[in-house]
Amino acid sequence: FKMQEAAEHNMKMHPMWQGPLTVPGGDHQSPIDIVVRKSVFDSELKPLVIDYDPKTCQQIWNNGYSFLVEYDDTTDKSTLKGGPLQDTYRLCQFHFHWGESNAWGSEHTVDRRLFPAELHLVHWNSDKYSLFEEAVMEENGLAVIGVFLKVGKRHEGLQKLVDALPAIRHKSSVVEFNRFDAACLLPTNTDDYWTYHGSLTTPPLTESVSWIVMKQHIEVSHDQLAVFRSLLFTSAEEEVQKSMVNNFRVQQSLCGRTVRSSFT
Ligand SMILES: C[C@@H](CNC(=O)c1ccc(S(N)(=O)=O)cc1)Cn1ccc2ccccc21
Numbered sequence: 001f002k003m004q005e006a007a008e009h010n011m012k013m014h015p016m017w018q019g020p021l022t023v024p025g026g027d028h029q030s031p032i033d034i035v036v037r038k039s040v041f042d043s044e045l046k047p048l049v050i051d052y053d054p055k056t057c058q059q060i061w062n063n064g065y066s067f068l069v070e071y072d073d074t075t076d077k078s079t080l081k082g083g084p085l086q087d088t089y090r091l092c093q094f095h096f097h098w099g100e101s102n103a104w105g106s107e108h109t110v111d112r113r114l115f116p117a118e119l120h121l122v123h124w125n126s127d128k129y130s131l132f133e134e135a136v137m138e139e140n141g142l143a144v145i146g147v148f149l150k151v152g153k154r155h156e157g158l159q160k161l162v163d164a165l166p167a168i169r170h171k172s173s174v175v176e177f178n179r180f181d182a183a184c185l186l187p188t189n190t191d192d193y194w195t196y197h198g199s200l201t202t203p204p205l206t207e208s209v210s211w212i213v214m215k216q217h218i219e220v221s222h223d224q225l226a227v228f229r230s231l232l233f234t235s236a237e238e239e240v241q242k243s244m245v246n247n248f249r250v251q252q253s254l255c256g257r258t259v260r261s262s263f264t
């Protein structure tokens, strides 16, 4: 109930959400609750081919909603293909969603189970489009890998990123961030995932995303997650500082969509 309260509060308070709460006629919205027993095994689904080059990592910044690690996506250096995808998709950024407590924070849920946070690795279809901004508007434009975070042992690979966060506490702050291998944030098993067609979970909420949600989560420590919560939604000039927490969207209805699984 508390989580719902937080989400509703979030809805009302955050400026991001003063836009249309649902895309008019949007029936392929994200996130969703993945009902495991209703997902359909699809033997045609191939293993994911994830090939990230740490040299394409450029900067980390606070956009007032989450923090993003951005990659140089002017060439096919860091790519995702295979799985449910027909084309090659380029990594452009990754970011997270998290709660004010470890009890909630993820956007997708599995049989209603909430996780304290969720990682999104955002890619766009570079076979069909020449810019991310173009791909955002197209049905087959984007592919986002979702990875659930659980609180447990410290994640060594994440620490480099956590150490950079104090430098971007406020909205719009940017720092250079090089040689980060996003692949270190993936679970050991990337063959087991659910996939469905959905949308961006923040405005413009366009229904252009092939979602690939990993079955296996990664573990981060309580202290690492606490540093996420030390970030602020607000810029340095604003007098009232608001801590960046509960930056997730509530689950949307499936509207008859089928969630496929790559595993039985
Ligand atoms: C996409 C927006 C920027 N938003 C994103 O890039 C984005 C990426 C991933 C997610 S998530 N949480 O689903 O993984 C959410 C948002 C820019 N933008 C705003 C209007 C707009 C119009 C055309 C092109 C770009 C435009």
Ligand SMILES: [Zn+2]
Binding pocket: 095, 096, 097, 120, 201
């Ligand atoms: Zn996201």
